[in-house]
Amino acid sequence: MVPSMSLILTNRVGQPESYTLQVFEKTGGYQSVKKLFSLQPNQVIDEVKNSGLRGRGGAGFSAGLKWSFVPQDTGKPVYLCVNADESEPGTFKDRLLLEDDPHQLIEGIIIACYAIRSHTAYIYIRGEFDLPCQRIRSAVAEAYAKGYLGKNIFKSGYDLDVTIHRGAGAYICGEETALLESLEGKKGQPRIKPPFPAVVGLFGSPTVINNVETLSALPFIINHGAAAYRRFGTEKSPGTKLFSVSGHVNKPGVLEKPLGYPLKDLIEKDCGGVLGGKRLKAVVPGGSSVPVLNAQDVETVKLDYESLMQHGSMLGSGGVIVLHEGVDMLWALRNLSRFYAHESCGQCTPCREGSGWVDKILVRFLREGGTSADIELLKDISNNMMGKTICVLADALAMPVLSYLKKFPEDFAAHFRGKTAQAQMHVL
Amino acid sequence: MTMEFSPENKKKLAEILSRYPTKQAALLPTLWLAQGEFGFISQETMEYVAGLLDISPAHVYGVVTFYTMFHRKPPGKYNLQVCRTLSCALRGSESLLDHLKKKLGIGENETTPDGKFSLCTVECLASCGTAPAMMVNQKYFENLDASKVDEILNGLK
Numbered sequence: 001m002v003p004s005m006s007l008i009l010t011n012r013v014g015q016p017e018s019y020t021l022q023v024f025e026k027t028g029g030y031q032s033v034k035k036l037f038s039l040q041p042n043q044v045i046d047e048v049k050n051s052g053l054r055g056r057g058g059a060g061f062s063a064g065l066k067w068s069f070v071p072q073d074t075g076k077p078v079y080l081c082v083n084a085d086e087s088e089p090g091t092f093k094d095r096l097l098l099e100d101d102p103h104q105l106i107e108g109i110i111i112a113c114y115a116i117r118s119h120t121a122y123i124y125i126r127g128e129f130d131l132p133c134q135r136i137r138s139a140v141a142e143a144y145a146k147g148y149l150g151k152n153i154f155k156s157g158y159d160l161d162v163t164i165h166r167g168a169g170a171y172i173c174g175e176e177t178a179l180l181e182s183l184e185g186k187k188g189q190p191r192i193k194p195p196f197p198a199v200v201g202l203f204g205s206p207t208v209i210n211n212v213e214t215l216s217a218l219p220f221i222i223n224h225g226a227a228a229y230r231r232f233g234t235e236k237s238p239g240t241k242l243f244s245v246s247g248h249v250n251k252p253g254v255l256e257k258p259l260g261y262p263l264k265d266l267i268e269k270d271c272g273g274v275l276g277g278k279r280l281k282a283v284v285p286g287g288s289s290v291p292v293l294n295a296q297d298v299e300t301v302k303l304d305y306e307s308l309m310q311h312g313s314m315l316g317s318g319g320v321i322v323l324h325e326g327v328d329m330l331w332a333l334r335n336l337s338r339f340y341a342h343e344s345c346g347q348c349t350p351c352r353e354g355s356g357w358v359d360k361i362l363v364r365f366l367r368e369g370g371t372s373a374d375i376e377l378l379k380d381i382s383n384n385m386m387g388k389t390i391c392v393l394a395d396a397l398a399m400p401v402l403s404y405l406k407k408f409p410e411d412f413a414a415h416f417r418g419k420t421a422q423a424q425m426h427v428l
Numbered sequence: 429m430t431m432e433f434s435p436e437n438k439k440k441l442a443e444i445l446s447r448y449p450t451k452q453a454a455l456l457p458t459l460w461l462a463q464g465e466f467g468f469i470s471q472e473t474m475e476y477v478a479g480l481l482d483i484s485p486a487h488v489y490g491v492v493t494f495y496t497m498f499h500r501k502p503p504g505k506y507n508l509q510v511c512r513t514l515s516c517a518l519r520g521s522e523s524l525l526d527h528l529k530k531k532l533g534i535g536e537n538e539t540t541p542d543g544k545f546s547l548c549t550v551e552c553l554a555s556c557g558t559a560p561a562m563m564v565n566q567k568y569f570e571n572l573d574a575s576k577v578d579e580i581l582n583g584l585k
Contacts, residue, residue, distance in 0.1 A: 086554050087552060087554065088552070089551075089556070090514065090552075091552075091554060092557055095554045128497070128550075129554070130566040165457065167456070168456055168495035168496070169495045169496030169497035169550075170494065170496065171551065183453060184453050185450070185454065185455030185456060185491065186455075186487075187494040188494065188495075203450065203453075245557065246557050247519070247556075247559075252556070252559075254557065288513075321515055321518070332517075335513065335517050339551050342551060345494075
């Protein structure tokens with residue numbers, strides 16, 4: 001039975017002590033584990049493949065397919081790494097899941113590990129997440145005490161250990177191979193792929209890295225089946241997604257919506273509209289790294305992988321940042337260029353130098369005014385960052401730069417030299 | 429003075445080491461233990477940790493300086509870390525930072541002469557829906573404005 005009104009991920013959010021084992025079990029928690037052990041691991045993979053669940057960390061790759069790449073004949077252990085390094089600006093959904101429903105994540109971890117035949121999972125959680133870390137730590141301890149984790153889980157013969165590994169402040173560690181490096185006790189610098197982590201990952205062993213939200217959807221899929229999951233969302237983007245809404249809305253927060261939900265409704269109906277009754281200017285729909293949308297795009301775009309792609313952007317992490325008419329897009333872009341310049345790991349020249357130069361040019365543009373040659377230079381640098389580095393951090397700055405320039409040229413023109421009177425418009 | 433973990437932290441370290449197939453993988457958790465016990469990560473601490481994990485002090489130095497949360501000098505008793513990234517900036521983090529600078533009489537990356545407060549900015553804390561936000565040591569304070577910040581500062585003894 002699928003509860004008709006409730007959604008998938010956030011049913012316990014906001015309930016008193018929702019993070020405790022007691023409340024979790026009372027509300028159907030760990031039910032899927034019993035069913036799980038009656039299935040073969042390959043059946044679990046097939047069910048998740050059929051559900052169409054796509055990775056919710058940002059890339060949107062089929063979760064079941066990712067699992068199926070793990071070779072089972074290497075003689076090495078298989079690892080699951082849980083990506084709880086949520087750091088993409090505008091994104092705060094995993095924090096909610098960790099704080100309010102950590103056992104749902106653990107249940108998902110058990111399912112994923114069983115499917116890929118792993119007996120060791122590491123939860124890599126960002127260093128700043130103190131409360132979320134306490135919550136997941138207590139939940140793991142409770143799960144061990146009750147026999148959901150450890151040796152011979154519910155006499156199934158299946159063993160699983162979960163270790164929490166705390167990061168120490170570095171956006172790049174959310175990139176899956178940087179996460180592996182960091183877990184191994186190194187600087188979080190991404191690895192060249194191939195080999196992909198599924199084959200050569202943590203400690204040289206086959207490894208799957210899944211996002212908190214992806215794993216949290218698994219108990220529902222095992223309990224109710226792939227078809228029930230597909231009742232939410234669209235044909236190509238099935239299921240629900242968490243959207244973190246921030247910036248200029250009256251009621252910011254995390255909302256769970258079926259994929260395909262109109263962005264305009266999310267802002268107007270669910271988040272109480274634009275702050276101060278002002279006009280909408282722009283929306284960053286999927287975390288700061290994705291191309292920006294203008295007000296016209298927002299009229300028609302739907303929150304799924306395909307519709308956002310058609311509008312020249314991406315679903316990403318589902319971090320929706322709303323900007324009203326008072327925002328100077330040059331100022332907003334410079335805020336992001338500072339972020340990426342700060343967070344570049346320094347490994348690849350186009351990213352390390354490119355992000356620094358973009359930031360410097362934008363600062364000069366803001367303070368002293370710019371020229372049309374600066375615009376060309378920004379485009380040139382961005383084009384030399386895109387696709388030229390080991391990971392996509394360079395692209396994550398280049399895409400905003402190119403899209404802000406394309407969609408809001410007037411905000412840059414307002415800062416051309418000789419128009420310095422208007423250069424103050426970045427005041428909100 | 430020879431640096432050494434407390435008996436309690438030695439036990440914790442042994443438990444940490446049992447969770448990983450290599451000693452090096454225990455580096456971040458061990459540095460957290462060290463920062464917890466010694467307050468910051470000095471060069472001596474880096475050498476001590478390197479010895480514990482059979483890795484080079486140079487490697488430890490590289491790691492300590494890569495991540496933002498390891499302090500190489502002692503911060504103030506209360507380390508005020510104001511989020512400066514877009515969602516917080518849209519909701520007034522810049523004026524919040526200015527307010528703190530004036531109130532404390534210090535700039536970014538400075539500590540008050542009495543050692544009580546340090547002030548710095550940090551990148552996105554995943555507190556965007558409750559912006560603007562700051563972290564004081566490990567604790568989040570959210571939905572801030574100048575008067576709330578004053579209240580928080582008054583509560584920090």
